[in-house]
Amino acid sequence: MDADSLHYSLELVAGSGNILNTEHRTALQTSLLILRKNYKFNRVLFWGKIMGIKEDYFIAQGRGDDELKDKKNLYSFNCMDWFLLPPATIPMIEEVSKAATGRFMGDASHVYENTILKKVGDEDEVEEELVRISAVEHRLAVTIHLIDDESSVIPRGAFIKNPHGFVQVNRCFEGLTESQAAKLDSFLHFRDPKTLKKKSLLELSELNQTIDFLDLLTDDVPKGMWSLQFENANKVLILRCLLWLGMTFYHVPMTPQHGYIYIGDGVRNLDLSFML
């Protein structure tokens, strides 16, 4: 959710039940602007809120020249003091997925430990303890990366790839029509494409290279992962991700307004196949 449009966008996603306190909203308006100046971001987004047991983490994301690759995440407890998170790398993802289980605590100094008992050999009964440790910051960085990877959405045509390969905001995007917006295949994942390359050449030939360089939402598995609804007296289109409960994408048809926000507990919904 772009920081400039925060005050009216929050109303549009409020149908999911979580809204921001007036105090936090005011604090965000000033602190996100300061953040943009300090870190020299092109755009600053309010990414969302991860709710921990004791405290909530407010997450902001700054975008550079390439919207897809130049992303920096920051977190804060009070919307005023922001701390930079390290970028998520593959070894970090592995470390976190083994160590960190359960909910976020809300404590910045918490360290996740997970002891795994391993048997040495088949006959010996000696058990080794392997302790995996991960810091909260790593877990936050990895969670944000995974949520962005699996559930960040943009309407088709909102971003274009310029000839240098940079992904940028499409200033000519006027919004989807209502009939286009009612179909799930007008929406794309905002991440490095994974399923696009598996399409046949015939399908690829019909795509427009400047705007269709991302994965479609309809290629997601399981099929019912997205909930598409018109809310607010049919004014706003809301997409909710069922794999990460709390991820809400909004788009007002026939206007360039769109964005997404995650307000939830930062835990993947592994039981989705049972719940559909």
Place this chain on the structure above:
Amino acid sequence: MPKPRQLAPLDGEEQRLYYELLLGDRCPDPISKGAPCHPWTKEENPLPNVNEISFFLEQAGVGLGREETQRTFLALKQLVDSQELLRCRLWGKILGIESNYYIAEVEGKELDEEEEEQPDRTEEEQKDADTDDKEENAVPQSTYKPPPVVPKETVGTGANKFLYYVCKEPGLPWIKLPSVTPAQIDVSRQIRKLFTGRLEAPVKSYPPFPGNEANYLRAQIARISAGTHVSPQGFFLIMEEEDDEEGEPLQDSYDVNPDFEGIPVSEMAESLSTWVHHVQHILPQGRCTWLNLSMKPSEDIDEDEDMEEAEEEPDEPEPEVGPPLLTPLSQDAELFNTPPWTSKMSSTLTSVHAIAVLRSNLWQGGHAYASGKKFENIYVGWGVKSAGDGFSPSVPPTPLKEYVGDEEITEVPDPTPRDERELAEALVAAQEEMEGSDREDESDDDY
């Protein structure tokens, strides 16, 4: 000219009350202080003050957005105007895949007896059909008696204390949800399903859910109310009624405490013992009051003496006991290593006028706030309980083993056509031999 008499200036509190009296039918100020304020205390007008509630909920970070709340408010007014209700409350919103549910909790003036009559009629029809069959064909009756079904609680008690109306979008007609049965609560505890948004949709699950999505929704509402509806300690007091026949006092009823003075917000935000549950806990049986199902043998004495002896042998089941009404939250069990509640103040910068906010970690989306003498509960979420690390569905029972034959009954494979042919040929050959020997005997006899 004599100076006009000067009335003593009113202080803030009196000014506000005077102003409210003046307004009459118009909506009062969004913030009104005074007597303990909850929709249940206002007997005159059952319409809740949703504007005031949404103001506090916004401070807590929960809500539906200003416009949506206003529309919900108007839809509630429509509900109150169309029905005769004692009390009405916005229970919350449950999100679904195709559409969402807005839920209102009401207490009606008339008990619904029509619903209870209808199932009896269908049972009578079935009995007539069965007797017809018996007269035509004497089919051996199976001696299997299914385990007794736990009867649902009467409307107005226990899990069925309130009626619930849902609508998909504020403005669409409100639909009444049916009462919940203990079997539905039992199964809903074992399954984990999202709502599609259509009330008549089937709920496909194992164990099979007895009902459609409307029943599942009602069962989840009952569970969420029992788990997350809390109030400041002292707001409600248990009314002591006369003892029941069994000698146990009824702990079902409670009433607003007129002497409640409010607990300071900082205390409410720090300790969980200042909050209490005011909805009865649902026992594992699926009801709020335990019912002993093995009391029925006394009715069957006339039919079969043998049956009576057999049923007296097993021990009587132990009564299920749950935490009594108005237990503080500090006694809530911790599931999956997470504390069941998160409490905080709505604002640390302006803590003088902040409110205490309570968030449930088990039912995500269940919130409560308290400020002075006011409090409210609301649920906005997906309607599923947190399952910790993962949900493991119940496994179907192991298939029954085949009957091992004993001396009386043995299983023998059917003869193949070839065997039958050989047997037939052997029989024919044996008959010819017999006829041949008979003729020889006869011929011998003749001589």
